[in-house]
Amino acid sequence: MKILNIDQIHALDQYTIQHEPIAPINLMERAAQAFVNWYGVRFSSNRPVKVFCGLGNNGGDGMAIARLLIQLDYQVEVYVVRYAPRESDDFAHNHRRLKLLTAPIYIEQPHDIPALRHHEIVIDAILGSGLSRPTEGIIKEVIQGINRSPATVIAVDIASGLYADQPNQAEDIIIEPDYTVTFQLPKLGLLLPKNERFVGEWHIVNVQLHQRFIDQAPTSYYYTMPEEARLLIRKRNRHANKGTFGHALLLAGSYGKVGAAVLAAKACLRSGVGLLTVQTPLCGYSVIQTAVPEAMCLPDTHPYVLTGHTEVDNLPPNNYAAIGIGPGIGKAPETLAMLRDILTTIRKPMVIDADALNLLAANRDLLGLLPERSILTPHPKEFERLTQRWQNDYDKLEILQDFARRFRIVVVLKGAHTAIATPEGDIHFNSTGNPGLSTGGTGDVLTGVLTALLAQGYDPVEAAVLGVFSHGLAGDHAADARGQIGMVASDVIDSLRWEN
Numbered sequence: 001m002k003i004l005n006i007d008q009i010h011a012l013d014q015y016t017i018q019h020e021p022i023a024p025i026n027l028m029e030r031a032a033q034a035f036v037n038w039y040g041v042r043f044s045s046n047r048p049v050k051v052f053c054g055l056g057n058n059g060g061d062g063m064a065i066a067r068l069l070i071q072l073d074y075q076v077e078v079y080v081v082r083y084a085p086r087e088s089d090d091f092a093h094n095h096r097r098l099k100l101l102t103a104p105i106y107i108e109q110p111h112d113i114p115a116l117r118h119h120e121i122v123i124d125a126i127l128g129s130g131l132s133r134p135t136e137g138i139i140k141e142v143i144q145g146i147n148r149s150p151a152t153v154i155a156v157d158i159a160s161g162l163y164a165d166q167p168n169q170a171e172d173i174i175i176e177p178d179y180t181v182t183f184q185l186p187k188l189g190l191l192l193p194k195n196e197r198f199v200g201e202w203h204i205v206n207v208q209l210h211q212r213f214i215d216q217a218p219t220s221y222y223y224t225m226p227e228e229a230r231l232l233i234r235k236r237n238r239h240a241n242k243g244t245f246g247h248a249l250l251l252a253g254s255y256g257k258v259g260a261a262v263l264a265a266k267a268c269l270r271s272g273v274g275l276l277t278v279q280t281p282l283c284g285y286s287v288i289q290t291a292v293p294e295a296m297c298l299p300d301t302h303p304y305v306l307t308g309h310t311e312v313d314n315l316p317p318n319n320y321a322a323i324g325i326g327p328g329i330g331k332a333p334e335t336l337a338m339l340r341d342i343l344t345t346i347r348k349p350m351v352i353d354a355d356a357l358n359l360l361a362a363n364r365d366l367l368g369l370l371p372e373r374s375i376l377t378p379h380p381k382e383f384e385r386l387t388q389r390w391q392n393d394y395d396k397l398e399i400l401q402d403f404a405r406r407f408r409i410v411v412v413l414k415g416a417h418t419a420i421a422t423p424e425g426d427i428h429f430n431s432t433g434n435p436g437l438s439t440g441g442t443g444d445v446l447t448g449v450l451t452a453l454l455a456q457g458y459d460p461v462e463a464a465v466l467g468v469f470s471h472g473l474a475g476d477h478a479a480d481a482r483g484q485i486g487m488v489a490s491d492v493i494d495s496l497r498w499e500n
């Protein structure tokens with residue numbers, strides 16, 4: 001699904017109004033109805049509702065939402081934050097309609113702000129996507145009052161005070177909602193880690209804005225929807241054999257970190273690879289042979305770290321369908337030499353993770369050797385080591401795009417909404433996963449998944465989008481079964497499923 005910027009979203013509204021065609025006031029009604037449908041299945045009518053409206057179209061939505069809730073017998077009080085003399089036409093229209101049902105209460109001074117109680121629901125319709133400057137004066141006071149209160153807060157479209165597509169300042173006063181119900185398309189600002197407090201749990205509701213405009217709108221940002229990810233999964237044909245799905249090589253493990261190799265190997269096998277060889281230091285040999293009997297093991301001559309030397313007959317590296325390197329390998333000089341050697345030899349995209357990334361960061365000349373369209377999977381700290389410090393999340397996305405473009409690679413920047421940057425400069429945000437995945441070994445699992453997909457011939461961008469989605473979904477299933485706190489990386493492997 002595309003993520004559009006605010007100028008595009010305003011143009012999309014106008015396009016829908018002209019080409020559907022639909023009167024602006026009816027579009028607002030549709031948005032309000034979509035919000036109320038969402039609300040109705042979650043909150044019972046015995047919780048009093050206080051709707052706070054601004055004077056623009058976000059406030060107009062609030063007015064229409066209040067009217068629809070009153071008609072459904074919800075107990076509703078409406079507050080209008082009178083911060084300016086002007087109001088939008090559609091606000092004024094809905095204001096008039098509402099006044100036939102109830103008398104709104106006007107907030108001009110701090111003492112007009114009502115007390116808010118625990119069981120109450122606040123609907124925040126003060127400012128939406130029209131935000132053009134930091135909140136101040138009475139708006140700021142109202143926001144602070146809402147944020148201090150124990151009430152449940154739901155933001156209409158976007159939290160008042162939060163920019164949808166540009167950075168806020170640290171001192172900005174912004175609604176801290178429990179939920180955000182956004183119209184039609186995700187906004188970039190909802191996906192960024194620093195904004196978490198200003199987003200809460202967020203949901204998209206469909207208001208049937210014009211699909212033709214969306215299809216034609218240029219963007220670099222995408223949000224992976226479940227149906228899009230599932231479509232990427234390839235069906236297996238009946239005459240397939242294990243050769244069809246590729247022979248992968250995983251270079252993983254060092255003394256004390258052979259578990260990382262086990263996790264990556266198991267995840268690789270659970271993601272459909274045809275054959276798997278794991279190259280580990282000698283100390284990992286019997287571990288792999290016992291823990292992962294489906295895999296072959298290529299013992300390194302070194303007892304503790306990978307050097308790339310082995311006395312066992314093996315395939316030339318370029319004969320493997322895909323190679324993944326990094327889980328648990330450490331940063332020994334011998335391992336660095338091996339990495340250099342592989343990067344100069346290999347001609348196809350690889351998966352590069354963990355200490356292999358730290359070795360790259362410490363030896364940046366190696367970046368130029370990366371096979372085109374390789375997949376790198378840094379967490380933010382590893383990414384910072386590879387690149388530079390960033391000022392804010394928007395700056396980080398630019399650095400990410402530049403880095404992926406410059407080295408013609410796919411970069412999977414891990415986080416709450418993992419961001420996948422392509423060599424073409426697009427970014428795909430993932431939609432699955434939960435904080436339970438922040439535990440040791442889940443990154444090794446992802447490396448195994450991605451290596452398996454490359455070995456099966458998936459294009460690296462598709463492999464990254466699908467692999468990250470499925471890994472997050474497995475994390476969600478693991479959290480359902482074990483809880484976010486109790487789940488471990490092995491539960492994620494057990495929960496992997498590949499069905500379209």
Ligand SMILES: NC(=O)C1=CN([C@@H]2O[C@H](COP(=O)(O)OP(=O)(O)OC[C@H]3O[C@@H](n4cnc5c(N)ncnc54)[C@H](OP(=O)(O)O)[C@@H]3O)[C@@H](O)[C@H]2O)[C@H](O)CC1
Binds near residue numbers: 088130
């Ligand atoms: N996209 C959709 O699907 C639909 C969205 N709708 C809703 O419309 C809002 C956007 O409405 P808009 O009127 O453009 O903007 P706001 O309501 O957010 O803001 C109103 C005006 O307030 C001024 N402003 C901006 N920042 C501040 C501030 N910090 N303090 C005071 N005033 C501020 C600004 O006007 P200026 O001329 O003063 O700059 C805004 O224009 C969207 O979020 C949805 O809720 C529709 O209902 C249809 C479908």
Ligand SMILES: [K+]
Binds near residue numbers: 058155
């Ligand atoms: K809002």
